[in-house]
Amino acid sequence: MPLSLFDWTHLAALAAMLLAAMWHDTATRRIPNTLVLWGSLTAIGLSLSPHGIGLGSALAGGMVGFLGFWVFYLLGAVGAGDVKLAAATGLFVGHPDMLWVNLLILLAGGLLSIAWAVFSGQLGQTLNNLSTGLSQIWLSRQHGPSAERTAFPVSATRMPYALAIGAGTAVYVLKLWPFS
Numbered sequence: 001m002p003l004s005l006f007d008w009t010h011l012a013a014l015a016a017m018l019l020a021a022m023w024h025d026t027a028t029r030r031i032p033n034t035l036v037l038w039g040s041l042t043a044i045g046l047s048l049s050p051h052g053i054g055l056g057s058a059l060a061g062g063m064v065g066f067l068g069f070w071v072f073y074l075l076g077a078v079g080a081g082d083v084k085l086a087a088a089t090g091l092f093v094g095h096p097d098m099l100w101v102n103l104l105i106l107l108a109g110g111l112l113s114i115a116w117a118v119f120s121g122q123l124g125q126t127l128n129n130l131s132t133g134l135s136q137i138w139l140s141r142q143h144g145p146s147a148e149r150t151a152f153p154v155s156a157t158r159m160p161y162a163l164a165i166g167a168g169t170a171v172y173v174l175k176l177w178p179f180s
Helices: 005-028 033-047 055-074 080-093 097-119 123-143 162-173
Strands: none
Touching (some): 005 162, 033 055, 033 080, 055 080, 055 097, 080 097, 080 162, 097 123
């Protein structure tokens, strides 16, 4: 079925938000709050349209995006801007689709992180950090919380995670995922 003008508008707004976030995150390692706010308000406005996904689906998708990445924020694996961007993406995608988008974002993040570590020459350090972080979590679960904060150590050159959010969302939107 061909896309309607509303569908094109919806996709263009989502793409504009994600592309701007990817550019900002790559250039400055920050995702501006104004960009996420603009995207969130646009997504909510589009959801209220007669052709939209509905306010309930948009809000539930936003919560799935937020809660899915908030856990990784608490572990120190992503930044607060990444969590807010995932929530704004969820407002566009809606529920239950955001569950699949979260999975694709995590898969894209893993693949892009490996590529980023290889090309930045820090694959060994990245694998060491992953091992240390997982060991800390396992030990705190086995022996109770220690005085040390359980978080993943990070390399000096972190991958801008907006790239993974954009890539995972693009795979879903372009119907490249077998379950979409």
